[in-house]
Amino acid sequence: MTCRLRNATLLILLALPLTAGDTPWLTYGNTLSGWRYTPLTQITSTNIAHLAPAWIFQTNTAAKSESTPLVRDGIMYVTGDSNNAWALDLKTGKQLWHYFRKPPKPLDLCCGEVNRGFAISGDRLFKVNIEDTLLALDRLTGKVLWETELGDYRKGYSGTAAPIVIKNLVITGTAGAEFGIRGFIDAYDIATGKRVWRFHTIPAADEPGGATWAPSTEHRVGGSTWITGTYDPELNTLYWGTGNPGPDMNGDVRPGDNLYTCSLVALDADTGKLKWHYQYTPHDVHDWDAISDPVLVDVTIAGQLRKAVVQANRNGHYYGLDRVTGKLLFAKPYTEVSWARGIGADGRPILVPDQEPSEEGTKSCPGLGGGHNWQATAYSPRTGLHYFSSTDGCQLFYRTEQQFVEGHWFQLSTVDGIPGDSNRHSVVAVDTATGQTKWRRELQAHPSGGMLATASDLVFYGDSAGNLVALDARTGEPVWHFQTGASINAPPIAYEFEGKQYIAVAAGGVIVTFASR
Amino acid sequence: MRRLLLVLCFAQLLSAQSADVDVGKGNFRLYCAPCHGIHAQGGRGPDLTQTTADLAHVISEGVPGTEMGAYSSQFDDAMIARIVSYIRSTARGASGPVAGDPEHGRALFVGTANCAGCHAAGGVGPSLARVGRQRSPAYLREKLLHPSTEITPGYETLIVTLKDGSNVRGIRRGLDDFSAQLIGLDRRFYSFRRNEVASIEKDSHSLMPDQKLTEPEITDLLAYLSTLRGDAK
Numbered sequence: 001m002t003c004r005l006r007n008a009t010l011l012i013l014l015a016l017p018l019t020a021g022d023t024p025w026l027t028y029g030n031t032l033s034g035w036r037y038t039p040l041t042q043i044t045s046t047n048i049a050h051l052a053p054a055w056i057f058q059t060n061t062a063a064k065s066e067s068t069p070l071v072r073d074g075i076m077y078v079t080g081d082s083n084n085a086w087a088l089d090l091k092t093g094k095q096l097w098h099y100f101r102k103p104p105k106p107l108d109l110c111c112g113e114v115n116r117g118f119a120i121s122g123d124r125l126f127k128v129n130i131e132d133t134l135l136a137l138d139r140l141t142g143k144v145l146w147e148t149e150l151g152d153y154r155k156g157y158s159g160t161a162a163p164i165v166i167k168n169l170v171i172t173g174t175a176g177a178e179f180g181i182r183g184f185i186d187a188y189d190i191a192t193g194k195r196v197w198r199f200h201t202i203p204a205a206d207e208p209g210g211a212t213w214a215p216s217t218e219h220r221v222g223g224s225t226w227i228t229g230t231y232d233p234e235l236n237t238l239y240w241g242t243g244n245p246g247p248d249m250n251g252d253v254r255p256g257d258n259l260y261t262c263s264l265v266a267l268d269a270d271t272g273k274l275k276w277h278y279q280y281t282p283h284d285v286h287d288w289d290a291i292s293d294p295v296l297v298d299v300t301i302a303g304q305l306r307k308a309v310v311q312a313n314r315n316g317h318y319y320g321l322d323r324v325t326g327k328l329l330f331a332k333p334y335t336e337v338s339w340a341r342g343i344g345a346d347g348r349p350i351l352v353p354d355q356e357p358s359e360e361g362t363k364s365c366p367g368l369g370g371g372h373n374w375q376a377t378a379y380s381p382r383t384g385l386h387y388f389s390s391t392d393g394c395q396l397f398y399r400t401e402q403q404f405v406e407g408h409w410f411q412l413s414t415v416d417g418i419p420g421d422s423n424r425h426s427v428v429a430v431d432t433a434t435g436q437t438k439w440r441r442e443l444q445a446h447p448s449g450g451m452l453a454t455a456s457d458l459v460f461y462g463d464s465a466g467n468l469v470a471l472d473a474r475t476g477e478p479v480w481h482f483q484t485g486a487s488i489n490a491p492p493i494a495y496e497f498e499g500k501q502y503i504a505v506a507a508g509g510v511i512v513t514f515a516s517r
Numbered sequence: 518m519r520r521l522l523l524v525l526c527f528a529q530l531l532s533a534q535s536a537d538v539d540v541g542k543g544n545f546r547l548y549c550a551p552c553h554g555i556h557a558q559g560g561r562g563p564d565l566t567q568t569t570a571d572l573a574h575v576i577s578e579g580v581p582g583t584e585m586g587a588y589s590s591q592f593d594d595a596m597i598a599r600i601v602s603y604i605r606s607t608a609r610g611a612s613g614p615v616a617g618d619p620e621h622g623r624a625l626f627v628g629t630a631n632c633a634g635c636h637a638a639g640g641v642g643p644s645l646a647r648v649g650r651q652r653s654p655a656y657l658r659e660k661l662l663h664p665s666t667e668i669t670p671g672y673e674t675l676i677v678t679l680k681d682g683s684n685v686r687g688i689r690r691g692l693d694d695f696s697a698q699l700i701g702l703d704r705r706f707y708s709f710r711r712n713e714v715a716s717i718e719k720d721s722h723s724l725m726p727d728q729k730l731t732e733p734e735i736t737d738l739l740a741y742l743s744t745l746r747g748d749a750k
Contacts, residue, residue, distance in 0.1 A: 465693035
């Protein structure tokens with residue numbers, strides 16, 4: 001681990017109170033409701049032509065960053081791949097400190113040594129390391145204040161999610177369902193790093209939900225929790241999506257619904273006790289994790305104001321649930337779906353037969369990555385629309401037989417493309433009160449980086465070709481773009497510093513921040 | 518008693534080997550199948566059911582000059598051994614030399630079939646200098662007969678229609694929602710902004726023309742291609 005203080009003078013200056021005209025970005029989704037919405041309005045469709053880079057920070061790492069930077073008190077805090085993190089001067093982009101710890105080897109992972117960002121509380125920052133530890137860092141020096149193990153990386157556990165802070169707790173999940181882990185959501189005391197509660201996403205056989213795994217199931221595994229949840233302070237309820245059961249594509253070895261995989265769980269934030277759950281994909285065999293942002297919105301349905309939680313699920317349906325009770329409000333497909341004829345009034349999918357993976361390969365839609373995967377989504381209260389990326393297409397799903405070996409891949413097969421049937425990409429805007437798609441912007445490049453909505457009715461996203469793009473939030477028409485030079489896999493953020501609005505995004509291994517010139 | 522123990526040990530050994538093959542198969546499908554096919558029978562990468570190569574070394578160190586990378590930093594020896602166990606379990610025996618007259622195939626390549634026009638050094642098509650090492654004869658036959666079924670990555674076709682109604686067709690070098698770059702069959706580089714042109718479309722047809730070769734000519738051409746292994750002359 002290295003932790004470098006580059007400039008003591010800079011540190012002192014940055015510690016000084018800042019003037020009015022600063023609007024921070026304080027958590028993964030900006031609000032605990034997961035909106036990724038900024039109230040800032042300086043950048044509009046009429047002046048956006050003047051938007052240009054203000055500074056660029058080179059991390060000098062070969063990264064495909066998925067990180068959401070945080071901004072507060074004149075400093076940007078951003079994590080990188082492979083256990084890197086930086087604090088940057090908002091005025092100049094210069095480095096304040098750098099944290100690094102070399103990941104252990106060998107380290108077999110499904111999806112790279114990625115990290116999705118910090119949480120912040122007072123003078124403490126919180127992040128996970130890829131070997132599945134949780135750390136508290138001092139925000140002005142980058143020094144480690146405490147560190148605790150979440151899961152054993154030698155058994156397949158890994159850490160990629162941005163934590164969140166609720167009251168005196170820092171809460172996070174784990175990755176590793178492809179390696180036969182038992183998923184969980186954990187809460188730790190922000191001062192001491194002591195664990196306060198743990199919710200296992202896979203119940204034991206004698207616990208509620210345990211009977212949804214047939215007694216013949218030898219290994220009750222999966223249910224990782226690798227994307228940050230959301231929180232309703234009035235209900236004191238935490239909402240967190242869970243991943244696939246293990247093995248991914250051979251369901252014969254785990255008959256039953258396999259709770260609480262591919263579900264949304266609502267937990268008491270103080271105790272971690274389950275309030276309710278909703279399983280989007282019972283007995284999943286297509287790796288359709290339910291980890292997409294659970295966004296908290298209040299909507300009017302049939303003249304009644306409902307507290308809802310909405311999610312663009314990987315299985316191709318857009319869901320609205322009552323976030324008090326967990327009851328289904330609506331579910332509508334937003335992309336091509338072959339596995340279900342719809343979602344019944346009882347909340348269960350109406351299955352199409354013969355969609356299970358096979359030795360010869362079974363065509364199913366959407367593909368393994370789903371209609372919408374993990375990429376951050378955005379919601380605008382001005383439009384009532386939820387914006388997210390969609391990949392439309394099908395794949396062949398294969399299955400195999402294999403004994404479980406602790407810490408090894410336990411996916412039990414894979415997918416392949418269908419010749420002549422290439423995927424199509426789009427940005428979708430869905431009405432959160434009905435689940436109806438209001439507009440769809442079809443794209444050549446994958447909108448791989450997630451969304452940001454602004455109060456000036458713009459939606460920003462980054463794409464796989466390296467463009468940071470702004471769309472009109474009401475029509476989906478592009479109004480601006482900038483070529484950053486690297487595939488963008490991270491969501492953009494907005495902040496105000498010294499009275500001026502900025503847009504920032506991690507593109508590959510650089511951080512670019514934009515302002516009007 | 519000793520015989521029983523031997524039988525039990527042998528059964529245990531077979532069971533362990535079978536488990537290795539199963540785990541190897543799972544890993545093969547994740548890491549290898551995208552190029553070598555879901556059943557190891559070849560695709561963009563060679564058919565592995567007929568190989569006699571030192572596969573552990575190949576997986577560990579890769580093959581310079583090909584798309585086959587080195588996996589030694591990602592896989593430990595045990596995992597490589599399991600993958601090799603699975604590949605060996607698919608073995609159909611080493612393939613013999615490709616039938617046909619390679620000399621006549623070469624004459625076709627540079628002559629009437631006009632393959633060299635695009636595939637020789639400096640051509641706009643994929644280099645075939647090592648294709649005998651990189652691709653199986655079955656894959657090459659399929660590509661020769663049906664060039665559009667799977668277009669080599671990096672050589673997809675793009676059609677740009679200009680505002681005057683004329684169009685440019687070529688090899689896609691870049692495409693996003695704001696611009697397109699391509700190399701035309703005239704070996705010129707073109708770059709267009711979306712607002713400069715009438716339309717930009719992907720074309721699912723390969724730029725490689727359908728061949729009008731007889732079956733013996735195809736066999737001879739494949740025999741020649743199988744000799745292109747990038748060996749020093």
